[in-house]
Structures are given as structure tokens and as C-alpha cells.
Amino acid sequence: MDKSMENKFLREKIIYNKLKVGLDVYILPKPGYSRQFAIYATRYGSNDSQFVPLGKNEAITVPDGIAHFLEHKLFEEEEGNVFEEYARLGAQPNAFTNFNMTAYHFTSTGNFYECLDVLMGFVGRPYFTDENVEKEKGIIAQEIKMYEDNPYWRVYFNLLKGLYHEYPVRKDIAGTVESIYKINKEILYECYRTFYHPSNMVLFIAGDVDADRVIKQAEELFAKQPVYEAGGEIERIFPDEPKGVAQARIEEKLAVSRPMFALGFKDEDITGGGNRLLEKIIANEIILDMLVGPSSDIYNSLYEEGLIDSSFGTDYTGERNYGHAIMSGQSSDPEKVASILYDEIDKRKSQPWDQDYFLRIKKKKTGQYIRLFNSLESTSIQFVSMLFRDINLFDYYQTIESMTYDYVIREFKQLYDKKNSCLSLILPRA
Amino acid sequence: MSNVIIKDLGKGINLHIIPDKKFKTVYISYCFHRDLDEDYTYNALIPAVLKRGCKGYEDQKKIGAFLEEQYGALFDVGVQKRGERQILRFTMDLVNEAYTAKDGLLAQSFYFLNRIINKPLLENSAFREDYVSQEKENLKNKIQALINDKIQYSIERCIQEMCKDEKYSRFVLGSVEDLESLDSERLYKVYQDMIVSSPLDIFVVGDVDVEKVSFLIKNSLDLDRAQTKVIPETIIKRVGVKQREVVESMDVAQAKLNIGFRTNTSVRENEYFPLVVYASILGGGPHSKLFINVRERSSLAYYAFARLEKYKGLMLIGSGIDQKHYQKALDIIMEQVKDMEKANISDQEFTAAINAITTSLKGAKDEPEQLVSYYLGNAVTGANFTLDDFIEKIQQVKLEDVVEVSKRVKVDTVYLLSPKEGNSLNG
Numbered sequence: 061m062d063k064s065m066e067n068k069f070l071r072e073k074i075i076y077n078k079l080k081v082g083l084d085v086y087i088l089p090k091p092g093y094s095r096q097f098a099i100y101a102t103r104y105g106s107n108d109s110q111f112v113p114l115g116k117n118e119a120i121t122v123p124d125g126i127a128h129f130l131e132h133k134l135f136e137e138e139e140g141n142v143f144e145e146y147a148r149l150g151a152q153p154n155a156f157t158n159f160n161m162t163a164y165h166f167t168s169t170g171n172f173y174e175c176l177d178v179l180m181g182f183v184g185r186p187y188f189t190d191e192n193v194e195k196e197k198g199i200i201a202q203e204i205k206m207y208e209d210n211p212y213w214r215v216y217f218n219l220l221k222g223l224y225h226e227y228p229v230r231k232d233i234a235g236t237v238e239s240i241y242k243i244n245k246e247i248l249y250e251c252y253r254t255f256y257h258p259s260n261m262v263l264f265i266a267g268d269v270d271a272d273r274v275i276k277q278a279e280e281l282f283a284k285q286p287v288y289e290a291g292g293e294i295e296r297i298f299p300d301e302p303k304g305v306a307q308a309r310i311e312e313k314l315a316v317s318r319p320m321f322a323l324g325f326k327d328e329d330i331t332g333g334g335n336r337l338l339e340k341i342i343a344n345e346i347i348l349d350m351l352v353g354p355s356s357d358i359y360n361s362l363y364e365e366g367l368i369d370s371s372f373g374t375d376y377t378g379e380r381n382y383g384h385a386i387m388s389g390q391s392s393d394p395e396k397v398a399s400i401l402y403d404e405i406d407k408r409k410s411q412p413w414d415q416d417y418f419l420r421i422k423k424k425k426t427g428q429y430i431r432l433f434n435s436l437e438s439t440s441i442q443f444v445s446m447l448f449r450d451i452n453l454f455d456y457y458q459t460i461e462s463m464t465y466d467y468v469i470r471e472f473k474q475l476y477d478k479k480n481s482c483l484s485l486i487l488p489r490a
Numbered sequence: 491m492s493n494v495i496i497k498d499l500g501k502g503i504n505l506h507i508i509p510d511k512k513f514k515t516v517y518i519s520y521c522f523h524r525d526l527d528e529d530y531t532y533n534a535l536i537p538a539v540l541k542r543g544c545k546g547y548e549d550q551k552k553i554g555a556f557l558e559e560q561y562g563a564l565f566d567v568g569v570q571k572r573g574e575r576q577i578l579r580f581t582m583d584l585v586n587e588a589y590t591a592k593d594g595l596l597a598q599s600f601y602f603l604n605r606i607i608n609k610p611l612l613e614n615s616a617f618r619e620d621y622v623s624q625e626k627e628n629l630k631n632k633i634q635a636l637i638n639d640k641i642q643y644s645i646e647r648c649i650q651e652m653c654k655d656e657k658y659s660r661f662v663l664g665s666v667e668d669l670e671s672l673d674s675e676r677l678y679k680v681y682q683d684m685i686v687s688s689p690l691d692i693f694v695v696g697d698v699d700v701e702k703v704s705f706l707i708k709n710s711l712d713l714d715r716a717q718t719k720v721i722p723e724t725i726i727k728r729v730g731v732k733q734r735e736v737v738e739s740m741d742v743a744q745a746k747l748n749i750g751f752r753t754n755t756s757v758r759e760n761e762y763f764p765l766v767v768y769a770s771i772l773g774g775g776p777h778s779k780l781f782i783n784v785r786e787r788s789s790l791a792y793y794a795f796a797r798l799e800k801y802k803g804l805m806l807i808g809s810g811i812d813q814k815h816y817q818k819a820l821d822i823i824m825e826q827v828k829d830m831e832k833a834n835i836s837d838q839e840f841t842a843a844i845n846a847i848t849t850s851l852k853g854a855k856d857e858p859e860q861l862v863s864y865y866l867g868n869a870v871t872g873a874n875f876t877l878d879d880f881i882e883k884i885q886q887v888k889l890e891d892v893v894e895v896s897k898r899v900k901v902d903t904v905y906l907l908s909p910k911e912g913n914s915l916n917g
Contacts, residue, residue, distance in 0.1 A: 069589075070514075092512035094855045141786070147777030148838065150845025152853075169852035198789030205744040206792055206810050209640045315741045317634035355554030363550065364620075369628045371635075390635065420558045427561030427585045434514050436856065489741050 067454045070433055074443075074454065075271045081282045082259030082290065086443065087274055088266040090436060096172040096267030097436040100183050101163035101444050103294075104255035106233040112295040114254045119297050122251060123242040125235015128157040129200060130248055134164070134183055136192050142182045151175045159229050160379060161448055162255075167437070172269060173277060180263070180281050186252045188245035201237045211316045211486045215388065219322040222310040222482035226299035227382055230306070257290045258282070264444050266436040298381060303328060304479060311485040320486040321394035323401060327383035327475050333450035337378055338459050342425065343471045344376035344385055346463070349421045350413045351404070351472075352387055358404045367397050380449060385475060398483050405476045412472075418465050425460050493876055494865055495700055499708065502687070502718030506865055507703055508695040508858075515583050516596055516696035517858035520603060521866055522578040523689040525721050526571065526657050531629075531664030532680040533576045535672075537567035538625040539617050540580075540681075545609040547602070556602065560595055561585040565602075571662040572870045573724030573801025578684065580607055583858070586697055596698070600710040608685065608713055616678040626669050633663045640907065644746035645808055648905035649799070651736045652750040656727065658802050687719040691869045695858040726756045726803035733901050739908045745813040746907040747820065751805040751827075753798065754898040757871050761898070763883045764891035765798065768899070769805055770843035771892065772796045772830055777842035779826040784809060790819050801870065805899060813909050820904065830896040833889075840889050851881050 066073040075087040106128060110121045135142045135155075146153045151168040164183050168175045207213045217232055224230040234240075265274060305326055327344075331337050352359050352374060362368045372389035391397050433439050443453045497505040524533045547553045557563045563584035570577045580603055587595040611618045636643050646661065653659040690713075694703050729752050755761050773780035773796025784794035794809040811819045829835070854860035854877060864877060875883065 071589075090512070092510070094852045143776035143781075143786075144838070144842075147775075147842035147846065150842075150849045152846070152849060153776065167849070167853060169849045195789050199785055199792055202744065202790070202810055202812065203792035205812075206641075208743040211638050315640075316638045317636075318631060320638075349558075353554065353558075355551050355558055357551075359554075360549065360551045364624065366624060366627055369631060390631065420555065424558040424562030427563070427590075430514050430561070430585050430589050431564075431583070434858070 065452070065454055067457070069457050070430065070454075072433060077275050079258070079275070079279055079282065081287050082257070083261055083263060083278070083282075084447075085263045085275060085278060086265070087269065087271040088264070088436075088439065088443075089269065089271065090267050093268050093436060094169050095436055096168050096265070096269055097165065097440055098176055098179055098263065098265045099163050099165040099440050099444055100179050100261065100263050101161050101448075102255050102261045103160070103448050104162050104251075104260070105158050105160040106231065107159045107228045107298070108255065108296055109228050109231075110297040111254060112297075113250045114257075114291040119295070120250075122247055123235065124231050124239040125200070125233070126243055126247065126251055127162055128234045129196065129240055129243050130251055131155050131157045131162050131164075132196050132200060133188055133193065133248060134186060136187050137182060137185070138187050142178060145178045146175065149175050149178070151178075153179075157233055159233065161445060163441070163444065165440075172267070173273065176265075176274065176277065177281060180278060181285065183256070184258075184285055184287065186249065186256075188248045190245060193243065193245050193248065197240055197243075200234060200240050204232075204234050204237055204240075207232070207234065209314070211314045211320055214312055214314065215320045215322045215484050215486045216386075218310045218312055218486075219324045219386065219482055219484035222307040222484055223305050223324050223326045223384055224382070225302045225306040227301045228298070229382055253288065254291075254294060258287055259290045260294065262444050262447055264440045266440045301382070305482045307482055309483050309485070311487055313487050313489045316486055316488050318390060318392055318488060319394050320388070320390050321397065322386055322388035322484045323398050324482050324484070325385045325476055326480045326482075327378070327385070328480060329474055330381060330383070333380045335451070335455065335459070337380070337449055338446075338451045338455060339463070339467070340383070340471065341376060341378040342456070342459055342463060343468045344378065344475065346418070346421050346425060346468055347472045347475075348374040348376060348385060348387070349424065350417055351408065352401070353421070358400070362397060362400060367391055367393060367400070378449075394483070394485055402478055405478075409473055409476075412469050415465055418468065422460055422463065426457065429456050429460070497704055501715035503690045503692065503713075503715070504869065505704060505707060506691060506693045506869075507698065507700050508693070508861055508865075509698055509700060510695065511697045513586070513696045513858060514589060515585055515858070516599075516694065516698055517862065518582045518584075518599060518603065519693045519862050520580040520607060521691045521693070521869070522684050523691075523721050523870070524576045524578060524684065526574045526576055526660055529680050530576060530660050531668035531672075532677050533578060533684075534569045534662065534664040535625060535629055535669075535677060536681050536684065537569060537578050537580065538629055539621050539677075540606055540610055541567045542621040542625065543611050543618075544605040545611065546605050548611060560598065561590055561592070563595070563599065569662055572867070574657050575721050575724070575870065576662065577866065577870075578688075588697065596703075597706050597710075600706045604710045604712065608711075610681075616674045617681070619674070622672075622674055622677065626672055629663060630666050630669050633661065633666055633669075636661070640742055640744070640746055641808065641810070644748050644905065644907040645806055647738065647907070648736075648748040648750045648806065648903060649804070651734070651905055652804070652903040653802075656725065658724070685713055686716045689718055689721065691866060693862040693865065695861050724801050726754070727752060728754050729900060729902065733904065735904045735906070737906045737908055739910045742907065742909050744810045745816060745909055747809050747811055747816065747823075748905045749807040749823065749901060750903040750905065751807070752900050752902050753803045753805050754900065755803055755895065757800045758873065761891075761895050762800070764887045764895040766847060766884060767840070767843050767887045768830060768892050768895055769796050769798050770847055771835060771839050772826060773807060774843060775846055777839065777846055779829065779839070780807065780809070780823065783822055783826055784819060788818070788822060790815050790822070794823070816906065824901075827899070827901070831893070833893045835889060835892065837889075840892070844884060844887065847884050848881055851877055851884070
């Protein structure tokens with residue numbers, strides 16, 4: 061099965077192919093680029109802490125931070141490690157784990173096909189021993205401690221703890237120093253076998269590459285390195301999330317120069333994946349821009365009063381099972397900022413913005429979308445993360461175009477409820 | 491990709507155009523060069539004040555609306571340190587009009603940038619007072635916010651200690667003391683000096699027509715220029731062995747160990763190329779000695795790197811460790827440095843470094859911002875190597891050259907940011 065998707069507006073196309081083992085492969089040809097970028101990702105992140113392992117009937121709960129731990133350990137090989145292989149080829153490898161995915165990637169400017177073999181080879185070849193698992197604990201403990209000292213990171217993760225009662229997004233992706241010490245090779249293998257079957261994964265490549273050759277090579281690799289049998293739909297168990305927030309306010313003291321804040325609103329209108337989610341994401345990005353973007357009244361009055369500065373920013377997260385909007389920054393008086401923002405939200409519910417403003421922000425969103433395709437890395441990561449929500453990134457433009465003002469206002473009134481908000485604060489230690 | 495086309499626009503203004511069809515945006519950056527002298531806080535404040543408004547776009551709200559209308563063009567200003575000079579930057583990144591239903595986006599961007607730089611809002615022959623006082627406060631907060639990022643903070647502190655008596659110790663964003671006694675008249679004078687006499691490099695990257703861009707810039711830019719100032723060269727201190735230890739304690743979970751070295755090598759010497767390879771073998775990524783020995787073999791750290799401050803002839807090593815492993819980590823790091831000098835470098839390590847550098851240099855051709863950063867570097871040092879020339883120079887480096895240059899690298903300052911309740915240094 062080979063099919064192409066074309067986006068005339070962007071002047072881009074993507075070649076899609078499903079391999080025999082069930083792996084979805086996407087190739088974005090980028091003539092003229094020096095780099096090639098490949099990302100191999102699985103639908104498995106820190107949120108998947110409870111599931112029925114492959115071939116079993118009962119659900120298990122695994123230690124926090126295991127998806128991330130597994131990401132570190134896959135780089136280990138029976139002989140040497142993957143970094144050496146990549147180094148020989150001159151590629152820059154890396155990996156990341158977030159709430160919903162784990163991804164391995166590399167950037168090359170030559171030896172691309174060899175690098176691709178390395179990538180697909182090591183991800184398909186786990187090698188965990190008691191010794192190499194122990195060794196990693198010291199490294200990850202230092203990674204966790206590094207984030208403990210990072211207030212930008214803490215203000216965000218504390219906010220999620222405040223917004224959610226039960227849902228695992230409230231826990232740190234890397235787990236805790238305590239939880240990672242409970243990890244052993246047996247649980248790692250169990251997680252691996254459950255989530256790393258190619259049929260649960262996506263390979264996305266961007267660059268000036270030969271698509272036919274990529275497909276052929278990938279098929280050959282799976283012929284040489286046979287894959288265990290898949291178990292069908294993975295059963296993931298997520299706790300029921302009660303309505304409302306767990307905490308309306310959450311604070312921590314750290315060595316910072318002045319207070320930091322993140323004001324979050326929990327979305328209780330859960331849409332699942334697909335186009336409905338894409339519409340929701342775009343609508344909420346537009347809302348944040350109209351509400352507190354650089355040309356909004358409230359941003360400018362807060363700025364001129366010295367209550368916020370250019371560190372102020374916004375973000376909307378829309379996932380299958382949860383969503384939230386965040387406004388964050390640094391301020392000498394974050395409580396006052398929050399109270400002004402609440403008032404503005406109330407005011408806008410009865411006196412919404414004018415249509416021209418809405419159209420202007422739509423233009424801005426269109427431009428952002430075009431700009432995204434300059435970067436191989438950003439495009440690829442964004443594409444995969446959307447795929448995992450059953451969204452095709454190529455539909456983005458059409459969805460912005462057809463977005464209506466009424467839908468955006470409805471969404472605004474639905475989400476922005478003070479009862480569903482939490483203010484996370486990082487305060488300077490005395 | 492086409493090569494960079496450089497045009498001398500006269501009066502110390504150079505235009506660098508990198509036409510490239512693959513980009514969907516046009517990236518524009520105006521870069522003024524300033525000496526890192528006693529005006530450095532003033533230099534840092536100028537772009538922030540100018541960003542607030544100009545004739546035609548009097549406040550951020552108007553600027554914001556304009557940018558949104560231009561398909562969300564990105565506009566930003568900033569100040570960077572390149573050796574002992576500051577670069578004041580005014581940057582725009584806009585969607586190429588070929589993708590929009592609107593003509594004239596590019597022309598409007600040049601017009602807009604000229605207004606921001608050249609038509610500020612004035613009161614009594616100085617900048618608008620409210621903008622100055624607000625941005626003074628913002629800049630002060632930004633300077634103090636360095637402490638929020640412990641990795642950056644510890645690196646900066648290491649450099650400050652190391653270069654105590656040199657102007658390089660000045661922080662790129664200026665000092666809080668200078669801001670507290672800021673003189674508005676002087677601020678405006680420094681600005682006028684920038685307009686009149688600072689060397690200016692303008693970069694344009696994207697799918698553009700060279701003639702059209704030159705025409706638009708000449709048409710929009712009406713700076714009142716006089717004689718261009720020559721920026722003094724960065725002083726590369728030549729030193730022998732002298733090791734100093736500095737310990738600072740803070741309420742943190744993780745200790746940060748940073749080691750500053752003098753490379754005794756200027757970016758203009760031929761030895762600079764093997765030095766780049768040297769730093770990569772030592773700590774330039776997962777292929778490096780520091781990554782393998784500090785992280786993979788001893789599990790002491792999550793990150794351990796070495797990087798050059800190329801314009802100043804420095805090298806910095808950084809790592810985040812557990813306080814109790816301080817001595818062990820320091821020993822392992824210094825052992826790697828010694829191994830370089832003893833030529834304990836495998837062919838594999840050497841090749842990996844050459845390949846890694848090549849990949850990152852070639853890769854820079856795919857990022858407008860990195861292209862500008864590279865060619866701005868040329869403008870600072872007076873070199874005229876294209877990216878391809880540079881890659882060739884790196885590939886000609888031999889293992890012996892790396893060992894030879896390693897003898898120049900001398901440890902200067904060991905800086906430790908230590909958790910408060912931590913033990914004493916050797917405890």
C-alpha cells in the first residue's frame with residue numbers, strides 16, 4: 061500500500077506506506093536540504109503506567125518513570141553502544157519521552173541509509189541486564205535532580221499536579237529517585253514487548269531521500285530481524301478523573317530571583333482524537349492569542365504596569381483524554397496578575413472580541429503553520445505527535461480556514477471557568 | 491544553496507544575502523557591533539527600549555497587530571556577546587509572500603525595521619521616559635533571572651571569576667548597578683553613537699531576489715551615518731598554569747562543576763581548527779571522552795560537556811553532579827584532559843569528532859538563524875571562510891595537530907556551585 065498526500069498550499073507532499081509488520085512509514089521529501097531527519101516513535105509515554113502486558117490477562121501498574129528509563133536503556137547493545145555506531149557515521153542521535161510517546165531520532169548529513177539501519181536496529185533489539193539497568197539509575201537520578209533545580213520545569217509540573225486528581229499526567233515523566241530504583245530488567249522487558257511492536261509505532265523521515273529505497277530497506281530489516289507476534293489492541297487503563305481541580309493553588313520555594321507563575325484551566329470537554337480534537341486545539345490557540353496575545357488589551361496593560369514582561373507566554377495542550385490551557389510568566393505580584401486575568405475572562409464572556417481581531421489571529425496561525433515546514437525536526441515531531449492523536453497535520457490549514465468565530469467563542473466560554481483553574485507559584489526562598 | 495552574497499552599502503554597512511529556494515520564510519537581521527566597554531549596560535538597554543515603539547507604530551499593541559496582519563511575522567530584538575563586543579540585533583522572520591495572498595510583505599518588513607531602529611519616540615531629546623523606566627526594570631529582572639537557570643548561572647559565574655580583570659567578565663545584559671544609576675541623556679547619546687558610527691551587518695536569508703532586496707534596503711534605510719568606529723580586538727590572554735578554585739553555595743539539589751580553561755589560541759590562527767576538533771573529542775557530544783567516562787562509565791552525571799568560547803580563547807567544561815562525588819568527577823574530567831595531551835586518542839574518537847563537526851556545520855545550511863550566526867561570526871573576526879571552506883579546514887586536521895594544540899590548553903578556574911547543606915570540598 062503506497063499513497064501520497066499532497067498539500068498544494070504548502071507545496072509539500074508526504075509518501076505513506078504500511079509495512080508488512082504493520083509499521084506506518086511516512087516520508088516528507090525535502091529537496092535542497094543538507095540534513096536528513098528520522099524519528100521512530102511508539103505510542104507509549106509516562107501516562108501508560110497501568111496496562112495489560114502482552115500475552116497476559118491481568119493489568120499491572122509499573123513504577124513511575126519507566127517509559128523514560130526504557131528510552132535510556134534501549135541505547136545499550138550487547139556489544140558496545142549505539143552512540144559509537146552513530147558517531148562513526150557522523151549522525152547526531154537523541155531521544156525523548158513525554159506523556160504520550162517515546163521517540164528515537166537522528167540528524168545526519170550523509171550515510172543516511174546506514175543511520176536508518178542503526179535506528180531501526182537498536183530500537184528493535186532490547187538488551188537489558190541487571191548490571192546495565194543498575195548503572196543507569198545514577199545517571200537518571202542526576203537528570204531528575206537537574207530538573208528539581210529548574211524552576212521553569214517545576215512551575216509547570218506542579219500546575220499539572222494541581223489540575224489533576226488522578227490522571228497520570230500529574231506525575232513527573234522521569235519519575236522520582238525512589239521510583240526508578242524499583243525498576244528491574246524484567247519489568248523493562250514486559251513494557252518493551254507490550255509497547256514496542258512496530259504496529260504500535262511510526263517512522264517519519266524528512267529530507268532529500270529516496271522514498272522507495274527507504275521502504276525497501278525497512279522491509280529487509282524486518283525480514284532479517286524478525287519481530288515477535290503482536291497482541292492486538294493494547295489495553296491501557298486510565299483512572300477516572302474527577303471533575304474540578306485537585307488544588308486551586310500550589311506553591312514551592314526555590315532559589316529564584318522573583319516569583320514565577322502558571323495559571324492553568326482544565327478542560328472537561330474531552331473529545332478523543334481526530335478532527336474534533338484538531339478543531340479544539342486550533343480554537344484554543346486562537347483564544348489564547350485573542351485573550352492575552354501581544355496585541356490584546358490585557359497583555360499591554362499588564363506589561364505597562366510592570367506586572368508581566370516578555371517572559372509571559374501561553375500554551376494549550378489537547379490530548380485524547382485530557383486538555384488544559386496555561387498562561388505563565390514571571391511577576392513580582394503573580395496573585396494580582398491572576399486576579400486581573402480572571403476579571404478579563406469574565407468581562408470577555410459578555411463582551412467578546414470583534415471579528416476583525418479573530419480574522420487577524422487566523423492569519424497569524426496560518427503563517428505559523430507555514431513556518432513550521434522550514435524545520436525538518438519540528439515538522440517531523442509535530443506530525444508524529446498529531447498522528448498519535450489520529451490527526452493529519454496536513455489538515456491543519458483547512459481547519460484554520462473553516463474555523464468559525466462562533467465555535468471559538470463557545471469553546472472559550474466552555475473552558476475558562478475559574479472553578480477549573482489552578483495557580484502554580486514558585487516563590488523565592490527567603 | 492547559493493553562497494552568501496556580500497554587498498558593501500558604504501558607511502560601514504554590509505549586506506549579506508543568502509538566497510535559498512527551500513525556505514518558506516525570509517529571515518532578516520540587522521546587527522550593530524558595539525565594544526563591550528563601560529557603556530555595556532546602555533548597549534543592552536537600547537534594543538529593549540526601541541522595541542517598545544516608534545513613529546507609526548507607537549506601542550506594542552500596534553506593533554503586535556501589524557505583525558499578526560503580516561501572517562504572524564516574528565519580530566525580536568536582543569543583544570549577544572561575541573568576544574569583547576556586543577551585537578545589538580533587530581530581527582524579523584516573515585512568511586515568504588509567495589505563500590500568501592498578500593504582496594509587499596517583504597517591503598513592509600524593511601520599512602518597519604527602519605522605523606524601529608531609526609525613528610524612536612522622543613521626549614526632550616531623549617527616549618520616552620515611561621518606556622525607559624519600564625525597560626530598565628525589565629532588564630534588571632532579566633539580569634537577576636540568570637540565577638533561575640543553574641546551568642547557565644554556573645557557567646557565567648565561572649567566566650566572571652576567570653576573567654575578573656578583563657572586560658570579558660561583563661555580563662551581556664549589563665549590570666544592576668549601572669541600571670540603578672542610569673542616565674537617560676547618556677542612553678540617548680549611546681544610541682546616537684550606534685546609529686552614526688557602529689559597524690552594521692544586515693543579513694537576509696530566504697527565497698529572495700538579490701537585486702530586489704538590495705533595492706528595498708537602500709530605499710528603506712535612512713541612517714544618518716558618519717565615520718565608522720573600529721571596535722578594539724578581543725584580547726586573548728596568554729597564560730601558563732595557574733589553578734584557582736571558587737566555591738559558591740546555594741539552595742540547590744544538584745552541584746554544578748564548571749572548569750574554565752585558556753586555550754591560548756585566537757580564532758584567527760590556523761591552530762583554531764584543530765582546537766575545534768580537540769573540544770569535540772573531549773566533550774562535544776555522545777562520542778566524546780567526557781560523555782563516555784563521566785556519564786556512561788561512572789554514572790556520575792547526566793550531562794558533561796566541553797565547549798569553546800571561540801572569540802575569547804576559552805574552553806569551558808560543565809557537569810551536574812552529586813556533591814559527594816565532587817573529587818571523583820573532577821579527577822575523571824582532568825584525566826580526560828591529560829589523555830588528550832598524552833595523545834591517548836583512538837582513531838575512532840578522532841574520526842567521530844571530525845564527522846560530528848562536519849554534520850553540524852553542514853546542517854547549519856538548513857537553519858536561517860544558524861546561517862546568520864555563522865556569517866555574523868565572520869563579520870566579527872574578519873574571516874571570510876564560507877561554511878564549505880570551514881568544513882574543508884576541519885577535514886584537513888590531523889591527529890598530531892590536535893595533540894599539538896592540546897598543549898596550549900591550560901586550566902584556569904575550577905568553579906563549584908554547591909548545595910548548601912553539602913560537605914566541604916574534599917570531605
